[in-house]
Amino acid sequence: MTTALDLTAVKARQQVTWASGDYGAVAALIHPISELLVTEADLSAGARVLDVATGTGNAAIAAARCGCVVTGVDYVPELLARGQARAEAERLPVTFVTGDAERLAYVDGAFDAVLSVVGVMFAPSQERAAAELVRVCRPGGTVALASWTPQGFIGELFRTVGRHVPPPAGLRPPVQWGDEGRVRELLGGSVGDLRAVRREFVFRFGTPEEFALFFRGNYGPTLKAFEALPEERRAELHADLVQLARTHNRATDGTVRIPAEYLEVVAERTA
Numbered sequence: 001m002t003t004a005l006d007l008t009a010v011k012a013r014q015q016v017t018w019a020s021g022d023y024g025a026v027a028a029l030i031h032p033i034s035e036l037l038v039t040e041a042d043l044s045a046g047a048r049v050l051d052v053a054t055g056t057g058n059a060a061i062a063a064a065r066c067g068c069v070v071t072g073v074d075y076v077p078e079l080l081a082r083g084q085a086r087a088e089a090e091r092l093p094v095t096f097v098t099g100d101a102e103r104l105a106y107v108d109g110a111f112d113a114v115l116s117v118v119g120v121m122f123a124p125s126q127e128r129a130a131a132e133l134v135r136v137c138r139p140g141g142t143v144a145l146a147s148w149t150p151q152g153f154i155g156e157l158f159r160t161v162g163r164h165v166p167p168p169a170g171l172r173p174p175v176q177w178g179d180e181g182r183v184r185e186l187l188g189g190s191v192g193d194l195r196a197v198r199r200e201f202v203f204r205f206g207t208p209e210e211f212a213l214f215f216r217g218n219y220g221p222t223l224k225a226f227e228a229l230p231e232e233r234r235a236e237l238h239a240d241l242v243q244l245a246r247t248h249n250r251a252t253d254g255t256v257r258i259p260a261e262y263l264e265v266v267a268e269r270t271a
């Protein structure tokens with residue numbers, strides 16, 4: 001007998017996970033992904049923009065720098081507070097709101113553009129989240145996404161951690177959002193002129209050990225995986241992370257440079 005997946009319980013665990021560690025440190029590293037996505041989305045000053053699963057506000061801040069009227073929504077208040085502080089430091093008028101990507105509290109067509117950078121991909125129900133993205137975007141507006149790919153480095157990181165601490169049974173892998181075919185399936189006939197480009201973000205660290213310690217201490221999913229393991233098995237996961245960095249390292253100067261593939265999608269909301 002198959003037990004139905006309790007999405008409410010999954011979300012509750014996710015909220016605790018993303019509030020742990022220091023996601024702000026991770027977000028600071030990958031901020032260039034948001035800057036590039038906003039550039040490719042070709043947003044106009046004054047455009048009403050929603051950043052879904054904003055985290056600490058990377059895409060929201062990038063859009064606000066272009067003169068857009070921006071709202072960032074996320075279900076982790078701790079991350080929103082960090083985003084608010086960042087926006088205030090730059091005197092950017094970004095509104096940060098607590099909310100669920102699968103149930104956005106906005107009327108149909110409320111925004112000219114809807115963005116998400118490695119955020120909405122973690123929604124437990126991919127179908128519900130995708131439907132909400134297009135629902136709140138006006139006809140002729142833009143839906144722009146950046147998601148880690150299944151075959152890229154972060155996809156491999158998730159599989160490495162999952163061998164030690166398996167994800168909830170029945171939950172679709174978040175990196176499916178990094179598969180063009182899956183994204184087209186999710187957005188369906190609600191969008192047209194969908195452009196998908198595979199890009200790489202390069203993580204840079206001094207050593208493989210530094211990489212492992214950074215993700216172990218700052219990235220919520222990895223941190224919680226370590227906490228879930230008995231002490232004697234934590235060393236095994238740590239060793240696997242170090243080896244993962246060594247395997248994917250492309251630096252030739254003794255440091256670490258790891259290309260991490262992501263899928264950039266820019267699509268027009270149809271009528």
